[in-house]
Amino acid sequence: MKYGGTKMIQILNVDKYYDKYLSLDSANAEIKDGTIFGLVGSNGSGKSTLLRIMSGVFKPEKGSVLYDGKDVFENPEVKKRVLYLSDEQYYFQYATLNDMRDLYKSVYESFDTEKYKKLCNLFALNPSRKISTFSKGMKKQAAFLLALSCRPDYLLCDETFDGLDPVMRNLVKRIVADEAAERGMTTIIASHNLRELEDICDHIALIHKARVVFVSDIDTMKDNMHTVQAVVSESFTPEALSGIKFTGYKRRGSMVSFVCRGSKEEITEYMEKLSPEFYELIPLTLEEIFISEMEERGYDSSKSDI
DSSP states (O other): OOOOOOOOEEEEEEEEEETHHHHHHEEEEEEETTTTTEEEOOTTTEEEEEHHHHHSSSHHHHHHEEEEEOTTTOHHHHHTEEEEOOOOOOOOOTBBBBHHHHHHHHOOOOOHHHHHHHHHHHTOOOOOOTTSOEEEEEHHHHHHHHHHHHHEEEEEEETTTTOOOHHHHHHHHHHHHHHHHHHHOOOEOOOOOOSHHHTTTTTTEEETTTTTEEEHHOOOOOOHHEEEEEEOTTTTOGGTTTEEEEEEEEEEEEEEEEESSSSSSHHHHHHHHHHEEEEEEEEEHHHHHHHHHHHHHHHOGGGGOO
């Protein structure tokens, strides 16, 4: 993914309370333009709160969210470039898709009527039908096509894939990827499901208990962490691995396994020096990487639904 210059979203030391409950605690992140950015966390971790602050709906108690150096809160010039898709869609009681089109056109000057028509056909939605008669998945599709028709520079999605069947999930992912490639749209997708984000996002952040635990490039994460499985002698002990950074050491008979940090070349070089009878490096899934990251930071992954 190529970014558009140095333009970016900056999330700077953001705190947000609901009464006395701390929903976000000193959140910090930078998101470069053109990124498809995953925001992952368990339910109640602060994902939706952060998206609402990023859209300018909520004002943080402390800190700010800047788009290309400009604060989003109470800033119409910035807000017209940002579109927030809530996890719960709201439509007027008797509105058709065309009625909602007219509303969006009145708010977003960038609304593209031709794109709207093409998306209606692509999703096979009747624009003259009342949205109240749509299924949950169809309402999600309607919200997404209205959002894309506005041609936002920044699309903020809260649980976008929830309620979509596998075919529609793949279609939405393809459209988001095309928009990023063709016109540099930045998309932030909040989800509690890592598997939904693994094949679309290029960067990802983990929110846990109101804090942004880490932000990383997905390819870098995957290139620098592997599971090692090896067949070793009876005398082999974990102390033999003191020269590398590893976690999750397990042994079953002559077979040992552990998660190792470092490039594939670095791990291979080290394992060759140990001369095990056999070894192999296995790529980790994004979920396995996150569990390892959490454990290294002292979080008990067995008590998390991430």
